[in-house]
Amino acid sequence: MSVATFYHAGCSVCVDAEQNLAYALDPARYTVEIVNFADSPERIAEAETAGVQSVPAFVIDGNVFHVNHGATMAQVKGE
């Protein structure tokens, strides 16, 4: 079982990707974790370390997949 972490920031682009892509993964092979930085700002550093540059993004088995473009990580951090 792989862990697929979907990072987002609550933006409309993020929610669209969450509903139509994040939940599309095969539950028999992937445990999907949804991380909303608005609720879990302490996860920002972990995402950046994994290579996330913008949200929404998926990290699956260490591979980062940026999906469309909602916001940069700088914007997420309010910089």
Add this chain to the structure above:
Amino acid sequence: MSVATFYHAGCSVCVDAEQNLAYALDPARYTVEIVNFADSPERIAEAETAGVQSVPAFVIDGNVFHVNHGATMAQVKGE
């Protein structure tokens, strides 16, 4: 059953997304079609009509998800 069409152009970014994301969808809910423009240039117009601006990209139930960035459609068309 939904159809998820994964458009790509054979680039390394595309192949990585194909192997790690396209095949991750739930086969019980999605029929995944892989379209490589190098093999099927006649599908380019259809992708552009759907809203694909770069590859790799997923079109799922009419929603376009650009995944990372391999090439623009202009580059795909050799413009």
